Amino acid sequence: MQRRAVAVYAVLFVLVGAAAGTLTATADAPEVSFDNPAFEGGAGDSFEHDGTTYTVTEVTEETSESHGATTTTLTGTIEWNRTVEESATWANGSTVTYDGNDWRVVIDGEDPTAVTLQDQLDRTAILENDSNADNETVQSDGEEYVVVRNGNGSATLVPAGEYFPEPEERRITEGETIEYDGHGATVENVTASGATLRWETIETASTGLSQRGTVTLDGTDFVVIFQDSSTVSLSSNMDSYEAQLAEIDQFEQRMSGLTRVRWTSLGFVVFLLAFAFMPSRY
Incomplete structure (x- = not known):
């Protein structure tokens, strides 16, 4: 009688465990998806947001193995x-470089509205x-001169201001x-200390994408x-995303509970069978 009762209970727990195992194996795990994503495509595809065009330049799949388990990262x-x-x-x-030449910046007055660029003459050249x-100027009585020689070799001192040409100026x-x-570039502001130039330039910016990450x-x-190894979706519907994450978390909790039920049922079956075949003292 004892063994019959044990057999009934063992069969019951086997059925419970089998049912839990079947549900675990056949249940479809929910995945995050969006009905109307802002973008869905692969490398080379583009989309526009607030007047700016964004382009997915690459989608990469990397596989690694650790302790016999294979992990795929997109x-x-x-x-x-x-x-x-x-x-x-x-x-x-x-001294600034402008239009392929070196210029000296000259700003006159306390409230200037313009800047003058004076050509930096290459006197040595x-x-x-x-x-x-002569290749060098000389000083005499505090003045700078250029030594110029005629055909007879006689030297004449020519004031540097007369010898060198007037430097080019640009206002x-x-x-x-x-x-x-x-x-x-636009000369936006001129003060006694300097002139400020401003301009705009175009540069390329980039950012990385990761599975279930945000950008x-x-x-x-x-x-x-990432829908697969070549397709990625972007969505700004964060409420829908959070709701789907909650659904996935609930599903995983249920699957974890069913797994515990399966192993607990198996444990009870082993215990009951061991109990049924224990020798009786009477």
């Missing part, structure tokens, strides 16, 4: 062009190109746009979902 990169404001300051009295002049007014360093584009958060 990543990607997204790029876009953005406008960056740059500036430069021409300090009064400094001028002297070296003149076969009648640039406040608000004027010039070609500077390959950009159209912020122009102030908007997007969740990233």
Whole structure:
């Protein structure tokens, strides 16, 4: 009688365990998906958000093995062009490079509205190109002179101000746009201490994409979902994403509970069978 009762209970626990195992094996795990994602595509595909075009430049699948388990990691990169404001300051009295030449910055007055660029003459080159002049100037009575020799070798001291040509000057007014360093730069502000130039340039920015990660584009958060090894989706519907995560978490808790039920049932079956075949003292 004892063994019959044990057999009935053992069969009951076997059925319970089998049912739990069947549910665990056949249940479809929910996955995150979006009905109308802001973007869905692969490498080379683009989409527009707030006037900016974003391009997915790559989608990469990497596989690694650890302790016999294989892990697949999906990543990607997204790029876009953005406008960056740059500036430069021409300090009064400094030397700047402009239009392929070196210029001395001259700003006159306490409330100037323009900046003057004076050509920096290469005096050494001028002297070296003149076969009648010494290669260096000389000082006499506090004045600078150039030694010029005639055909007989007689030397004449020519004041440097007379010998060298007047340097070229360029006057640039406040608000004027010039070609500077390959950009159209505007002289925005001129003060007694210097002139400020501003211009805009286009640069390429990028950010990485990871499975179920978030990426912020122009102030908007997007969740990233890789559909497969070549397709990625971006959605700004964070409420839907959080709800799906909660559903997945609930599913995993249920599967964990069913797994515990299966192993607990198996444990009871083993215990009952062991109990049934224990020798009786009576």
